[in-house]
Amino acid sequence: MSGPIQNRRVLSGMRPTGQLHLGNYHGALKNWIELQYQYECYFFVADWHALTTGYEDTAKLESYVWSMVIDWLAAGLNPGVATLFVQSKVPEHAELHLLLSMITPLGWLERVPSYKDQQVQLADHDLSTYGFLGYPLLQSADILLYRPQYVPVGEDQVAHVEITREVARRFNHIYGREAGFEQKVEKAIKSLGSKNSALYRAMRKEFQEQGDAGALAKARSLVEANARLTVADRDRLLGFIEGAGISILTEPEVLLTATPKVSGLDGRKMSKSYGNTIGLREDTDSVVKKLKTMQTDPARARRTDPGDPEKCPVWDLHKIYSNSATQTWVQQGCRSAGIGCLECKAPLIEKVVEEISLFRKRAQEFEENPELVRGIIAEGGERARDVARDTLDLVRQSMGMNYR
């Protein structure tokens, strides 16, 4: 993809869980950093989400919030192009969550896979709370408030975007009525021009009668590609494809992040809960020490034993950090016992240290001036609220609740 894409909005959030590590960076953050130059991006600290599983001990919450924002900035998120904010400073998230809760069937939430999975995984927490059950709906509110086209997330969050789409559809179905809709939509169809309006009608018919997803996509892109439509007509035409309403809330799409496998020091996936991480801003000595003692192919007990990179977590990091010449050198040297593991790790250590040093350098300014970070978040919050308020106005209006 090249150049900025007009009118394409992206939104994503991250729970503040303490210092971010290389797994978080390569698994999500790096992708955000690329997206910020291609889309209008909104990224937020999901501090209310942190409460859904960690409501008892909130002593560290604030420090986690600020340190995560510094990690973001250190890694290269640019507040000049992306809007960075903290969820709880934009109370519109809570209002939309409440309104959506009125129309969301309990069964939808109970069936979200993470509901049962997390209760098993976090067995030491009491997760039989209202907030925990409702957390995917809070996420739906987070998303729908900004009407993004895309939500970049990992595999584990796809079901949450899916329920968001269902909630949007249900909302539009219930509240997406407008006086004189039929006439307005007719006029809007005609304004597409004779060829496109015939195409639009045919695709809509095909979707409505056969449920053909391809026809739905074609009809939508026909509308979306038309730059001359007013926003209201565009919404009418999009809504009309699926029913007779207007879409007040727009259905987002998942932008599945293709992520490399980031192995932790013990060979398991890098994760805070395994204690096998390398921090995004960890000091050089500690990074070097950790990598030097990182698990390798267990078959290489002695220097003279040949190894298999496929069985070595260090190789997973080489795939991320090393160029193809180095990778070939690793493959050959490992399989032939031509190089030792420490030798193999040396170029990797160099790259990781270089990257982390850059992050630390960028972070320094923010660590020394917490006011700078607060300013960025305050400004991001204002920008986010402008968008959020517009959506809520529309929502209240469509629900007959814009009285004062």
Ligand code: TRP
């Ligand atoms: N639930 C996400 C997670 O645990 C974080 C999140 C909250 C989020 N709201 C969001 C992600 C909205 C994308 C969009 O990782």
Ligand code: SF4
């Ligand atoms: Fe792993 Fe490299 Fe040792 Fe092979 S030589 S086992 S790839 S660290």
